[in-house]
Amino acid sequence: MASIQILEINKLKVKFIIEGVSEVFANSLRRAMISMVPTLAVDFVDIYMNSGLMYDEVLAHRIGLIPLKTDLEKYNLKEKCTCSGEGCPSCQVSLRLNVEGPKTVYSGDLISDDPDTIPAFDNIPIVKLKEGQQLMLEATARLGFGTEHSKYQAVCGCGYKIIPEITIEDSCNNCGKCVEECPRDVFSSNNGTIEVTDIYSCSLCYLCVKVCEENAIQIDENTNRFLFSFEVDGSMTPLKVIKVALNQLKERFAEFTEKMEKLSVE
Amino acid sequence: MEVKVLNISKDSLKLEIRGENHTVLNLLVHYLLKDDSVEMAKYNTPHPLVGEPILEIIGENPVKSVIKAGKKILEDCDHLITQLNEV
Numbered sequence: 037m038a039s040i041q042i043l044e045i046n047k048l049k050v051k052f053i054i055e056g057v058s059e060v061f062a063n064s065l066r067r068a069m070i071s072m073v074p075t076l077a078v079d080f081v082d083i084y085m086n087s088g089l090m091y092d093e094v095l096a097h098r099i100g101l102i103p104l105k106t107d108l109e110k111y112n113l114k115e116k117c118t119c120s121g122e123g124c125p126s127c128q129v130s131l132r133l134n135v136e137g138p139k140t141v142y143s144g145d146l147i148s149d150d151p152d153t154i155p156a157f158d159n160i161p162i163v164k165l166k167e168g169q170q171l172m173l174e175a176t177a178r179l180g181f182g183t184e185h186s187k188y189q190a191v192c193g194c195g196y197k198i199i200p201e202i203t204i205e206d207s208c209n210n211c212g213k214c215v216e217e218c219p220r221d222v223f224s225s226n227n228g229t230i231e232v233t234d235i236y237s238c239s240l241c242y243l244c245v246k247v248c249e250e251n252a253i254q255i256d257e258n259t260n261r262f263l264f265s266f267e268v269d270g271s272m273t274p275l276k277v278i279k280v281a282l283n284q285l286k287e288r289f290a291e292f293t294e295k296m297e298k299l300s301v302e
Numbered sequence: 303m304e305v306k307v308l309n310i311s312k313d314s315l316k317l318e319i320r321g322e323n324h325t326v327l328n329l330l331v332h333y334l335l336k337d338d339s340v341e342m343a344k345y346n347t348p349h350p351l352v353g354e355p356i357l358e359i360i361g362e363n364p365v366k367s368v369i370k371a372g373k374k375i376l377e378d379c380d381h382l383i384t385q386l387n388e389v
Contacts, residue, residue, distance in 0.1 A: 038378040040385045057378060060332040067325040279386055286379040288303055288326050292319075293372035295305045300365045 042275075043236075043263075050274035051265045053199065062196050062262040068281035069194050070182050074113065075271040076104040076129065076153060077187040078175040085172035088137070090163045098163070099175050101187050102143045103156040103269040104129075106179070108280065110152070114178050123176070129153045131175045137165030146175070153177070156270025190277050194266035200240060201256040202232045208252035214244035236263055308356065315364035317357045323347070327355050333371035334359060340367050 037056050044051040054062060081096040088095075110126070112118070117127035131146040144158025165171060182189035202222070210230055215223045220237040223230055223244065245253050268274050303326075309316035319327065327345040334343035340361035347355045361367050 038381045040382050042389055054382070058332060060329055061375075061378065064325050064329040071325070275386065275389065279383065282379050282383050282386070285325075285329075286376055286383070288322070289330075289372045289375045289379070291303050292305070292326075292330075293369050293376070295303075296365055296369045296372065299307065299310075300369065 040278075045274060047273065048270065049265075049267050050278075051263065052278070054196075054262045054264060056260055057262075058260060059198070059262070062264075064285065065278075065281060066194055066196055066264070068285050069191050069266065069277055070189060072181065072284040073190045073272075073277050073280045074106075074108065074179040074181050075188050075190045075269070076106045076111065076177045076179055077185070078102065078104075078131065078177045079180065079185075079187075080176040080178075082174045082176075083172075084174070085170050088163055088165050088169045088171055095163060095171075095173075096175075099133075099146075099173075100185075102146075102160055102162075103271045104177055105152065105154055105156050106190075106271040107152055108179075108272070108276075110150075111179050113180075123178075125149075128176050128178045131177065132173070133162075133175070134172050135165065135170070137169040138167045140164050141171060190268055190271050191266045192269060194264075196262045196264045198240065198257050199235060199259060199261040199263050200238055201259050202235065202238065202244075203254045203256070204230055204232065205252045205254065207250045208248075209250055211249070213247045213249075214253060217243045217247040219243070310365075313360060313362065313364065315357075315359045315368065318354050319345075319357055320354045322355060327357060329375060330357070330368075330371060333374050334367060336374075337361070337367050337370060339363065 039055045040052060042052045078100045081099060083092045086092055086095065112127045114121050114127045117124060119127060129148060129150050131148045133146050135141050135145055141162040142158060143155035143160035143162060146155055148154050180188035208230055210228050212225050214230060215225050220239055222232060222234050222238045224233040240257065242255065245255060268277055303322055304320040306318040306320065308318055331343045331345055334340050340359060342360040345355050345357045347353050359368065
C-alpha cells in the first residue's frame with residue numbers, strides 16, 4: 037500500500053519518502069509535478085513607455101520569468117475559462133509598472149490588480165534606470181503548464197532516488213574500510229562495530245561492496261522506497277504541488293476508466 | 303484526454319490516447335503488466351512532437367484489465383492524497 041512520509045518541509049523546500057509504490061509510479065509523480073502543475077506567469081506585456089536602455093522584448097522576457105503567487109482555486113486555465121479564452125478576471129491578472137529613474141526596478145514594484153497575486157519575491161531586479169528614464173507597462177499573467185514554457189513550472193530540481201536496504205552480515209570483521217571509502221558517510225563505527233547510520237544519503241555507488249574483503253555488505257535496491265526532494269519557485273507551497281500533481285494524475289485516470297467503462301457496456 | 307478506439311476484439315484492444323504522454327501511459331502499462339490475464343501491453347508514440355500515443359493490449363479481457371489497472375492507480379493516488387491532507 038502506498039504511503040507518504042514527510043521528512044523536512046519549509047516554505048520553499050521539501051524532502052519526503054514514498055513507500056509501497058513502484059519506480060514507475062515514482063517517475064510519473066515526478067513528471068506530473070514538473071509538467072502538470074499550472075502556475076501563473078506573465079505572457080503578454082503592453083509597453084507604453086520605455087526610455088531605459090533595455091530592449092522591450094528583453095524586458096518582457098525578464099518580467100515573464102518572475103514567479104507569481106498562484107491560488108489555483110481562484111483562476112481557471114484560459115482555454116477552459118467561461119470567457120472562452122478572451123481573457124477575464126477569473127483567468128488572467130494584470131500587473132502594472134510605472135517607475136521613473138534613477139533607480140533599480142525590482143519585482144516588488146509591480147502593482148497587481150489582485151492583492152493576493154503578487155510576485156513571490158519582491159527583490160528580483162528587472163532593470164536599472166538612469167535619471168530621466170521612464171518605464172510604463174502593463175503585463176498580463178495567465179495560468180500555464182511547464183510543458184509550454186519553464187516559467188509555468190512550479191518546481192525546480194525535482195527528483196527522486198531509491199532508498200536501498202544495506203545489510204551487514206555476520207562475516208564482517210569490522211575493518212572499517214567501508215566507513216573510510218563511503219563518500220556519503222552512510223556507515224559509522226560504533227565501539228568497533230560497523231553500523232548503517234545515514235541510509236538516506238546512500239547514492240548506490242557500491243564502493244563499500246567493492247572495498248569489503250569479506251563480502252559482508254549486501255545492498256538491496258528493490259525496496260520500493262523513494263526519497264523525493266524538490267524546491268518550489270515560490271508560486272505555491274511544496275505540499276500544494278504534491279497534492280495538485282496527485283490530483284492531476286487521479287483526474288486523468290478517473291476520466292480514462294470512465295471512458296473504458298462506457299466501452300465495455302457497448 | 304480523448305480516446306479513440308482503433309481496434310477492438312475479444313482478446314485485443316488498440317487505443318489512440320490523445321494529449322497524453324509517458325506520465326500517464328507508462329504508469330498504465332506498468333499496472334497492466336502486473337495483471338496475469340494480460341499477455342501483452344505496450345504503448346508507442348509515433349513521433350515525440352506530432353504523434354499521439356497508441357496503446358495496445360492483448361489478453362483474456364483487455365477492456366476489463368484496463369479498467370482494473372486504472373482503478374488500482376486511482377486507489378494508490380487516493381491513499382497518498384488522504385495521507386497528505388492529514389499533514
